[in-house]
Amino acid sequence: xxxxxxxxxxxxxxxxxxxxxxxxxxxxxxxxxxxxxxxxxxxxxxxxxxxxxxxxxxxxxxxxxxxxxxxxxxxxxxxxxxxxxxxxxxxxxxxxxxxxxxxxxxxxxxxxxxxxxxxxxxxxxxxxxxxxxxxxxxxxxxxxxxxxxxxxxxxxxxxxxxxxxxxxxxxxxxxxxxxxxxxxxxxxxxxxxxxxxxxxxxxxxxxxxxxxxxxxxxxxxxxxxxxxxxxxxxxxxxxxxxxxxxxxxxxxxxxxxxxxxxxxxxxxxxxxxxxxxxxxxxxxxxxxxxxxxxxxxxxxxxxxxxxxxxxxxxxxxxxxxxxxxxxxxxxxxxxxxxxxxxxxxxxxxxxxxxxxxxxxxxxxxxxxxxxxxxxxxxxxxxxxxxxxxxxxxxxxxxxxxxxxxxxxxxxxxxxxxxxxxxxxxxxxxxxxxxxxxxxxxxxxxxxxxxxxxxxxxxxxxxxxxxxxxxxxxxxxxxxxxxxxxxxxxxxxxxxxxxxxxxxxxxxxxxxxxxxxxxxxxxxxxxxxxxxxxxxxxxxxxxxxxxxxxxxxxxxxxxxxxxxxxxxxxxxxxxxxxxxxxxxxxxxxxxxxxxxxxxxxxxxxxxxxxxxxxxxxxxxxxx
Amino acid sequence: xxxxxxxxxxxxxxxxxxxxxxxxxxxxxxxxxxxxxxxxxxxxxxxxxxxxxxxxxxxxxxxxxxxxxxxxxxxxxxxxxxxxxxxxxxxxxxxxxxxxxxxxxxxxxxxxxxxxxxxxxxxxxxxxxxxxxxxxxxxxxxxxxxxxxxxxxxxxxxxxxxxxxxxxxxxxxxxxxxxxxxxx
Numbered sequence: 001x002x003x004x005x006x007x008x009x010x011x012x013x014x015x016x017x018x019x020x021x022x023x024x025x026x027x028x029x030x031x032x033x034x035x036x037x038x039x040x041x042x043x044x045x046x047x048x049x050x051x052x053x054x055x056x057x058x059x060x061x062x063x064x065x066x067x068x069x070x071x072x073x074x075x076x077x078x079x080x081x082x083x084x085x086x087x088x089x090x091x092x093x094x095x096x097x098x099x100x101x102x103x104x105x106x107x108x109x110x111x112x113x114x115x116x117x118x119x120x121x122x123x124x125x126x127x128x129x130x131x132x133x134x135x136x137x138x139x140x141x142x143x144x145x146x147x148x149x150x151x152x153x154x155x156x157x158x159x160x161x162x163x164x165x166x167x168x169x170x171x172x173x174x175x176x177x178x179x180x181x182x183x184x185x186x187x188x189x190x191x192x193x194x195x196x197x198x199x200x201x202x203x204x205x206x207x208x209x210x211x212x213x214x215x216x217x218x219x220x221x222x223x224x225x226x227x228x229x230x231x232x233x234x235x236x237x238x239x240x241x242x243x244x245x246x247x248x249x250x251x252x253x254x255x256x257x258x259x260x261x262x263x264x265x266x267x268x269x270x271x272x273x274x275x276x277x278x279x280x281x282x283x284x285x286x287x288x289x290x291x292x293x294x295x296x297x298x299x300x301x302x303x304x305x306x307x308x309x310x311x312x313x314x315x316x317x318x319x320x321x322x323x324x325x326x327x328x329x330x331x332x333x334x335x336x337x338x339x340x341x342x343x344x345x346x347x348x349x350x351x352x353x354x355x356x357x358x359x360x361x362x363x364x365x366x367x368x369x370x371x372x373x374x375x376x377x378x379x380x381x382x383x384x385x386x387x388x389x390x391x392x393x394x395x396x397x398x399x400x401x402x403x404x405x406x407x408x409x410x411x412x413x414x415x416x417x418x419x420x421x422x423x424x425x426x427x428x429x430x431x432x433x434x435x436x437x438x439x440x441x442x443x444x445x446x447x448x449x450x451x452x453x454x455x456x457x458x459x460x461x462x463x464x465x466x467x468x469x470x471x472x473x474x475x476x477x478x479x480x481x482x483x484x485x486x487x488x489x490x491x492x493x494x495x496x497x498x499x500x501x502x503x504x505x506x507x508x509x510x511x512x513x514x515x516x517x518x519x520x521x522x523x524x525x526x527x528x529x530x531x532x533x534x535x536x537x538x539x540x541x542x543x544x545x546x547x548x549x550x551x552x553x554x555x556x557x558x559x560x561x562x563x564x565x566x567x568x569x570x571x572x573x574x575x576x577x578x579x580x581x582x583x584x585x586x587x588x589x590x591x592x593x594x595x596x597x598x599x600x601x602x603x604x605x606x607x608x609x610x611x612x613x614x615x616x617x618x619x620x621x622x
Numbered sequence: 623x624x625x626x627x628x629x630x631x632x633x634x635x636x637x638x639x640x641x642x643x644x645x646x647x648x649x650x651x652x653x654x655x656x657x658x659x660x661x662x663x664x665x666x667x668x669x670x671x672x673x674x675x676x677x678x679x680x681x682x683x684x685x686x687x688x689x690x691x692x693x694x695x696x697x698x699x700x701x702x703x704x705x706x707x708x709x710x711x712x713x714x715x716x717x718x719x720x721x722x723x724x725x726x727x728x729x730x731x732x733x734x735x736x737x738x739x740x741x742x743x744x745x746x747x748x749x750x751x752x753x754x755x756x757x758x759x760x761x762x763x764x765x766x767x768x769x770x771x772x773x774x775x776x777x778x779x780x781x782x783x784x785x786x787x788x789x790x791x792x793x794x795x796x797x798x799x800x801x802x803x804x805x806x
Contacts (some may be wrong), residue, residue, distance in 0.1 A: 041751045041752075043764075044757070044764035045764075054650050071688055075752025077753040079754075215681040224711075224747050262652075262693055263746070263749075301652050303655075303693035304692035319648065319649035321687065323690065324690075381711035446775060464729050584726075607723070
């Protein structure tokens with residue numbers, strides 16, 4: 001139980017050597033520290049087996065080593081990941097069978113297991129230290145500061161990293177107004193989507209009148225292709241709890257709720273553990289640190305509705321109702337949970353708060369650009385070599401993210417676009433890659449920061465198909481309350497469907513634009529207001545590709561199935577029969593070693609399996 | 623079927639416990655429904671009515687919530703729930719083709735559950751393991767970097783597991799008699 005600052009300092013002192021060892025600072029604990037990523041990505045590729053085996057062998061062979069479960073390192077493509085200190089050696093794609101060698105060679109003999117090191121694809125060079133790898137070098141971690149460094153299930157590790165010191169400082173030495181002021185000065189803006197000033201939000205909630213107020217955390221990450229909130233919850237849950245308590249103090253609330261997706265079982269589990277531990281240590285609950293401030297946090301499960309990311313919908317869903325948005329004003333700051341004043345921020349926004357308090361708003365404001373301070377976490381995925389979770393200062397260019405950190409496009413293919421902001425965002429073409437990333441510049445390009453999903457597209461991705469994909473998503477996820485969103489997106493989708501079927505007309509493009517504007521103007525909430533963005537941005541930058549579909553009945557990327565046929569080149573075919581064996585639809589006819597094979601267009605599913613299998617490159621799409 | 627009734631009683635007993643635990647707190651309907659779905663496998667009308675009665679709410683309100691969220695389903699599911707991720711990262715890596723292939727191989731024209739009640743195939747929005755795209759989950763197991771060609775093998779794996787599970791089934795041949803070769 002922590003009764004005052006001294007108790008906190010004591011715990012920190014006790015656990016600091018372990019953290020120092022991982023930060024390679026003086027005062028490090030003796031022995032090895034073996035960190036195993038236990039985020040969703042690595043867990044999906046059985047990192048828990050690696051961890052258990054490491055722990056077993058370390059004990060068996062009596063090695064002086066601690067095996068630690070951590071959150072996401074970010075380098076998801078290379079998982080399961082293991083990092084060993086001292087030395088910061090990163091091992092990639094580690095399997096259970098590799099453990100014996102790691103223990104034997106690295107932990108007992110002090111040598112590096114060369115074959116498990118990361119190989120820089122450009123040079124083929126094996127990189128030993130994590131910080132030598134290009135993927136990590138251009139990054140700057142604030143919100144992710146503890147992810148991949150500490151054990152998220154152990155509150156003392158968080159405390160050893162100065163965790164809960166910001167809360168203690170605030171409760172013991174600051175007035176609520178000073179806290180609000182610090183957040184305002186830092187220039188922090190909401191990391192969940194629209195980028196509203198966080199300090200201003202806190203100020204409004206603090207000024208709202210009423211005996212009961214609430215602090216809510218939006219952990220309903222519904223964007224396809226975004227997983228930063230999930231990674232923070234899994235890797236550093238206490239940073240969110242601490243921030244919510246600080247927010248509670250600042251606005252005068254005693255209760256907080258985290259609205260988290262039920263589809264994120266690891267995140268839910270770690271949050272529950274973290275809340276329990278924080279209560280046990282007296283960092284949540286009654287009279288925290290012997291002050292008059294009491295604050296507790298509870299979870300509310302989201303059940304898979306994208307619209308619940310919208311604040312008024314989320315607040316309804318959090319009390320167990322249908323998550324339907326309502327018009328604003330009144331804003332949640334006046335009328336939120338159960339009609340009471342409520343402060344609602346997103347996970348990543350909260351994760352920045354303890355650091356801002358600790359390091360000071362000026363430090364935070366010194367990062368990033370004029371109007372977008374600090375750093376931003378992105379989940380980088382799609383047709384890019386290094387997929388994963390990254391954090392960069394605002395103002396970093398898209399090119400740096402895609403090509404330096406992301407390592408460019410695999411397979412020697414051409415970059416086509418980068419999609420930011422998920423279903424509310426848009427596609428940005430090559431010629432704008434040098435744009436510094438911030439809220440305004442992305443908006444200017446017709447895209448959006450959104451929550452930070454970043455999907456790289458290459459020449460084999462059809463832009464019309466991508467627009468259709470996002471619109472289909474918005475259409476599915478529309479709550480259906482207001483007609484422009486429900487029907488408008490449906491009509492737009494029908495047009496796109498027609499175009500990909502080869503039945504589009506040139507007038508369709510104007511119609512799409514017109515409908516887009518109407519849906520944007522007339523929809524009730526953010527979902528409808530931004531749903532046309534993927535269509536508008538692709539029309540703006542890739543109109544020729546739409547035109548190719550309509551005028552030439554051709555899909556340049558070779559995606560839209562109605563517009564292509566798989567054909568076997570009779571000249572090249574050696575009648576080996578491999579394609580026919582691969583064909584699940586039995587659409588390929590021929591006789592082994594006989595005449596060239598032939599694809600039945602009626603039966604063909606256009607899956608492309610034959611094309612991939614043909615050793616002679618005899619199959620092509622026309 | 624006395625055994626079946628007993629089993630059902632046990633399920634309602636578990637549900638009572640859940641309602642006991644969360645029913646007192648305001649706004650925990652979604653939590654209760656989720657737990658109920660975990661217990662019963664789905665949320666049939668009777669269960670919705672039962673929860674509504676216990677919480678003293680109109681059934682229509684409970685049903686309104688059930689039908690609003692993707693997490694809930696009101697039809698029984700196959701033993702193995704296959705969720706193909708249709709997040710953007712998976713989509714651009716060909717997840718739609720994988721979903722189509724499952725539907726084709728399991729002959730799912732309408733509905734999501736195979737005729738033998740073994741598999742339910744659905745799409746899901748972003749598992750959050752984009753580095754492994756395309757991804758699908760079967761129950762708690764995650765399969766990354768999945769290819770369309772792997773569909774038949776995956777189905778075979780779970781069918782085989784079915785054959786070896788349970789005493790009666792252990793003596794069955796490697797393949798169900800009614801099962802046609804993958805790809806047909």
